[in-house]
Amino acid sequence: MSVLERSHLIIIQEVAREGSLTAAGARLHLTQPALSHAIRKIERQLGVKIWRREGRSLALTQAGEWLLSLANRLLPQFELAENRLEQFANGERGTLRIGMECHPCYQWLIKVVSPYLDRWPKVDVDVRQKFQFGGIGALFSNEIDILVTPDPLYKPGLKFTPVFDYELVLVVGSKHSLRGEKFVLPEHLAGETLITYPVPTERLDIYTQFLQPAGIAPRQQTQIETTDIMLVMVAHGRGVAALPRWLAEEYASRFELCTISLGKMGIAKKIFLGCRETDEEIQYVEDFIEFAGSSHLNSGR
Structure with missing residues (x-):
């Protein structure tokens, strides 16, 4: 009867990750001959071919690919279990x-x-x-x-x-034509460049809760990863952005920004x-x- 062991999964994962026996052996603290022997032993124990030779490298067979997928799922669970047990043993460390x-x-x-x-x-x-x-x-x-x-x-x-709780608001530069308004409507953004984080539109509330229900799209969308650069762009009149009010107000004094509610009722989030x-x-x-x-x-x- 073949018995799958955790050590088998570790070897399969490391060989696949490193791409060579030498590199995988170094990670596992095994010499190349010792790792080659371990690979042959695993295949004998499990009764199935896990690797095939492709020139000087090893490629996984269909069974090997399945075991690699299993290793990627199970090994983090083992690690988590051991960490949890250690935390219990060490007083919630x-x-x-x-x-x-x-x-x-x-x-x-x-x-x-x-x-x-x-x-x-x-x-x-x-x-x-x-x-x-x-x-x-x-x-x-x-x-x-x-x-x-x-x-x-x-x-x-x-x-x-x-x-x-927070309110999602429109953020504009201090010289923007909308500055000073208590709220904006979707049509006010039809001619604007909307600066957003690199997130799909279906996950952006400015689209799903404000623009799309009104059938409105901004003139252009620009994606920027960092909040600081986004707000520098807004302050220099390169576009507008939608952010939590508390965050926009933290930056307002640094970048000369104005915040405006989205719609008469605003957009409340948690x-x-x-x-x-x-x-x-x-x-x-x-x-x-x-x-x-x-x-x-x-x-x-």
Whole structure:
């Protein structure tokens, strides 16, 4: 009877990742002959060919590709389990991994993280930016512990807690023709260059809650990664942007900006923190969510 072991998955993953036995052996602290022997042993134990020779390199067979996919799913779970057990053994020592689905929230997060680290001297914080647009999957696969998002997706096994409210507003330069207006209508933006973060339009509230219901599109859209450069462009009359009021007002004095409500009623939003229901009993996870929701540093309130 063949028995699949964790060490088999590690070898398969490392050989595929490094592309050569020499490099994979170095990562695994094995000589090339020792790794070659281990590869042959794995195939004998499992009773299936996992690799095939292509010149001087090894390529995965169909069975090998399936095992690599399995390794990519299971090995992070093993690592998480071991980390969790270590945290329990060491009095809640660990790393809180936060995924971001909210570009403008970094400034808010920094203000929350700093006093949180003072409260939890044995806990580190790691912010994962690569989950800006795929955070739900990252929660389910245990790659992050908390997701910061304005758009929670309620699924079994996940819990989302609102931590602060904010208003999405239009930001214009101090010399813009709309400055001083109490609110704007969608048609006011028909001739404008709209500066946004590099996010699909279906995930931008300025489109989904303001422009598209009115059948309006801006003259042009420009995507910029960083808030500072975005607002420098706005201040110099190169376009307009939609941002949380609290964030725009933080920058207003530096960049000579004006904020205007979107529509007569404005656009109200919330920031949520999502976590796995199974992690609710981990004290430092629960405390971060409670602290973020009650902190006086919440600029959105």
